[in-house]
Amino acid sequence: MTASPLSGAVAHASPLGGEAELGRAEFDAIARIMLAESRVHLTAAKMTLVHSRLSRRLREHGLATFRDYVKLVETNPVERGEMVTALTTNHTHFFRExxxxxxxxxxxxxxxxxxxxxxxxxxxxxxxxxxxxxxxxxxxxxxxxxxxxxxxxxxxxxxxxxxxxxxxxxxxxxxxxxxxxxxxxxxxxxxxxxxxxxxxxxxxxxxxxxxxxxxxxxxxxxxxxxxxxxxxxxxxxxxxxxxxxxxxxxxxxxxxxxxxxxxxxxxxx
Known part of the structure; x- marks a missing residue:
């Protein structure tokens, strides 16, 4: 996995060839959609987590870039739901607190x-x-x-x-x-x-x-x-x-x- 110190982008090898990079513009778009859909607030510190969890969604749809994935999510309500599910953290345990x-x-x-x-x-x-x-x-x-x-x-x-x-x-x-x-x-x-x-x-x-x-x-x-x-x-x-x-x-x-x-x-x- 690599991170650009200039752009803050996060990337890793893509099975489609090259690297699927999550740039700040795409992250911000995903964060806006998450906020609108679920009120979950994603900060820039979550870029690596977002990249990791959504890379599988890119592979499932045969997409080479996060820009294409953002376009899909903006027009496809089913995939928006899948994205919200992928980015929702479900950490709990019995008798917690x-x-x-x-x-x-x-x-x-x-x-x-x-x-x-x-x-x-x-x-x-x-x-x-x-x-x-x-x-x-x-x-x-x-x-x-x-x-x-x-x-x-x-x-x-x-x-x-x-x-x-x-x-x-x-x-x-x-x-x-x-x-x-x-x-x-x-x-x-x-x-x-x-x-x-x-x-x-x-x-x-x-x-x-x-x-x-x-x-x-x-x-x-x-x-x-x-x-x-x-x-x-x-x-x-x-x-x-x-x-x-x-x-x-x-x-x-x-x-x-x-x-x-x-x-x-x-x-x-």
Missing amino acids: VHHFDHLRETALPMLKDRARRGPVRIWSAACSSGEEIYTVAMCLLGTDRSHAGWLRGADVKLLATDISPPMVKATARGFYPAATAEAIPEPYRRAWMRPVQGGFEMVEEARSLVTARLLNLFADWPMRQQYDVIFCRNVMIYFEDDAKRELEMRLVDQLAPGGISISAIPNA
């Missing part, structure tokens, strides 16, 4: 059990990535012993997981995780709510049945009409500028049921 889940168990859970006796309970994981967050929530509700989950049987409790990336939504719906990923789950939870399968672990049906995974752009129209008792929106805030963060936080507040809890923090790890 564990104090948030301590709060869920100790403060929110008694409230949720009370509400479940009187009506529906709804929990939303916005920007759910591959589902580790929403299944951590599910396990906190279910408890470490199957006998503790009795309060959910017969109750109208549903968990919504949304993400802008179709592969992440599909992964969440499947509920499969490699063994190395599942290591972050405390053993009592893993033993109760996951079963070993080839290559890793799978959430059991009782946990998966609580979760609905859907595709959603957080800055597009939201089809949900009900309000939510708990909203998690943590893993995505770091990628937005301040104006976008404020806009999203206000929309989340409007979607929150009276007395509900919103956890919309930037995670440390």
Whole structure:
């Protein structure tokens, strides 16, 4: 890989011959499209990442230059979606920022059990990535012993997981995780709510049945009409500028049921 100290362009060998170079003009165009489509803010420090992730898209379309790719993205909404998916960072893990889940168990859970006796309970994981967050929530509700989950049987409790990336939504719906990923789950939870399968672990049906995974752009129209008792929106805030963060936080507040809890923090790890 090479970088020009004069232009700031990033390039590497292209299978089509020569080098596919990502110049500043093309990067700026891609950044503008990302901002318009998803409000994700790409700085110049992300040029190498953008080049790396989009080079495969050039190869798939048989394009020799990023200039041609920008033209394609500007006119092809399907490829714009593929670009957004390619440039969306999906880094998360089970029980990430564990104090948030301590709060869920100790403060929110008694409230949720009370509400479940009187009506529906709804929990939303916005920007759910591959589902580790929403299944951590599910396990906190279910408890470490199957006998503790009795309060959910017969109750109208549903968990919504949304993400802008179709592969992440599909992964969440499947509920499969490699063994190395599942290591972050405390053993009592893993033993109760996951079963070993080839290559890793799978959430059991009782946990998966609580979760609905859907595709959603957080800055597009939201089809949900009900309000939510708990909203998690943590893993995505770091990628937005301040104006976008404020806009999203206000929309989340409007979607929150009276007395509900919103956890919309930037995670440390």
